[in-house]
Amino acid sequence: MKFDYDATYFNPTDVLECGQIFRFEPFREGYRVYSADKDCYVYTDGAKTVVESGDSDYFYNYFDLARDYSEIIRHARSFNVAALNDACEKAKGVRLLNQNREEMIYSFIISQNNNIPRIKGIISRICAGLGQKMPSPFGEFYAFPTSAVLASEEPEYYKALGAGYRDSFISDTAKRICAEGISQLENLGYDELKKQLLTYRGIGPKVADCICLFGFGKRDAFPVDTWIEKLYREDFGGKLTDRKKINAYFTSLFGDYSGYVQQYLFYAKRSNL
Numbered sequence: 001m002k003f004d005y006d007a008t009y010f011n012p013t014d015v016l017e018c019g020q021i022f023r024f025e026p027f028r029e030g031y032r033v034y035s036a037d038k039d040c041y042v043y044t045d046g047a048k049t050v051v052e053s054g055d056s057d058y059f060y061n062y063f064d065l066a067r068d069y070s071e072i073i074r075h076a077r078s079f080n081v082a083a084l085n086d087a088c089e090k091a092k093g094v095r096l097l098n099q100n101r102e103e104m105i106y107s108f109i110i111s112q113n114n115n116i117p118r119i120k121g122i123i124s125r126i127c128a129g130l131g132q133k134m135p136s137p138f139g140e141f142y143a144f145p146t147s148a149v150l151a152s153e154e155p156e157y158y159k160a161l162g163a164g165y166r167d168s169f170i171s172d173t174a175k176r177i178c179a180e181g182i183s184q185l186e187n188l189g190y191d192e193l194k195k196q197l198l199t200y201r202g203i204g205p206k207v208a209d210c211i212c213l214f215g216f217g218k219r220d221a222f223p224v225d226t227w228i229e230k231l232y233r234e235d236f237g238g239k240l241t242d243r244k245k246i247n248a249y250f251t252s253l254f255g256d257y258s259g260y261v262q263q264y265l266f267y268a269k270r271s272n273l
Contacts, residue, residue, distance in 0.1 A: 001056040004048040009069040011093025012042045012049060018094050018267035020214045022107055022120045023127075027138065034127075035062055036100040037143035039136050054137065064095050072260050079254065083235035084261060087268035094263050097214060101182060103144045104215030105200075108207045109169050118162065125161040126150075150174035169202025176200065190218040205244060219259040222250040228262070231269045 012031050016024045023034040030043025030050075040053035042063075053059045060066070073088050106126075111119050123144075130149050131142035151174035155167035163170060185193055190212055197208040209223035222228075224243045232238040232246055240246050254261045 001054065002050055002052040003056055003060065004045070004050045005063075005065055007044050007047055007049045007093070009073075009092060010049040010063065010065070010095055012044060014091055014093035014267065015063070015095050015097070017271070018091070018263055019116075019270070020097055020210075020263070021099065022111070022116070022123050023103075023144070032138055032141075033059075034141060034144070035059075036103055037132065037134055039134070039138060039141055041138055052137075061098050064098055067095075069095060072257065075257060076261055076264065079261075081236075083231065084265060087264040091264045091267045091271075094267055096217075096219065096259060096263060098217060099214055100144065101186075101211075101215045102147055102177065104211050105173060105177075105182075105197075105203075106144075106150070106170060108210045108214075109173060109200075109202045110163060110166055111210070112166065112202070112204065112207050122162045126158070129157075129161065147174045147177040151178045166202060169200075172201045173203075185216070190220045193218060194221070205247070209247070213259045213262070220251060220256050222247055222254070222258040222262045223266075224250070225266075227266055227270045231265055235265075235269075 016031055016033070021033070024031050027041060028043065030041065033040050033042055035058075038053070038055050038058055040051050040059045042049065042051045044050070051059050051063065069092070073092055076088050077085050107119070107123060110122050127142040127144055130145035130153070134141055134143050150170060153171065155171045158167035158170045185196055188196065193212055193216060194208045197203050197211055198205070203211070206223050206225055209221045212218040213221040213223060224247045229243070229246065232240070232249075238246065238249070240249060250262070251258045
């Protein structure tokens with residue numbers, strides 16, 4: 001099955017290259033995207049972005065297509081911040097994804113102090129080693145492993161796959177999720193969710209914010225990394241050096257739209273658009 005959407009506010013390259021997802025690859029005229037045990041093929045055809053998948057409902061929600069991003073852009077511009085207005089114009093094809101929560105927890109634990117090619121490689125090897133092989137019209141692929149499967153391996157297994165010092169973080173987190181689940185996290189507000197995520201080994205403030213935003217849909221989260229620090233100084237004239245204070249500055253400024261604003265600013269700055 002397939003469906004399409006206005007490419008103005010759904011550019012596959014912008015969506016996939018803005019740092020919120022690691023399981024995708026070039027495929028045919030677009031990209032193949034993987035989430036948990038599902039996959040899709042997404043590409044642009046003229047003025048439309050087309051998604052083909054055996055589970056269209058899942059990916060309609062995954063790409064957040066029920067939400068009107070033209071209205072989000074309009075609201076973001078209402079803040080009347082020059083750098084943001086410019087980013088909204090250049091990165092308006094970005095959408096925030098509704099991703100699998102457990103997969104996001106592990107993915108962003110792996111992401112810390114790492115680069116995207118290495119992150120993607122580690123996750124790919126974990127899926128190939130522990131994930132279930134899944135059928136697809138686009139070719140077989142490996143699902144992201146469940147926490148129970150991840151917990152069955154010791155840290156050395158993940159170190160051998162290139163996870164480095166993050167090996168025990170993956171193992172410990174999997175065992176904790178198996179013991180406690182994550183349902184108790186799902187209905188928490190942003191501040192309390194972030195507080196709880198910070199109790200997991202290997203999750204610091206930036207990783208917690210990424211998990212809040214990309215895994216739990218907390219659109220008032222604002223992850224701060226080196227690119228955000230750079231634009232804060234260069235485009236907002238900021239003088240703060242503590243990331244917690246920079247985070248507080250942006251969340252107080254942009255409120256419920258913080259997550260959208262962060263992605264527009266981050267992607268435009270990092271990509272030098």
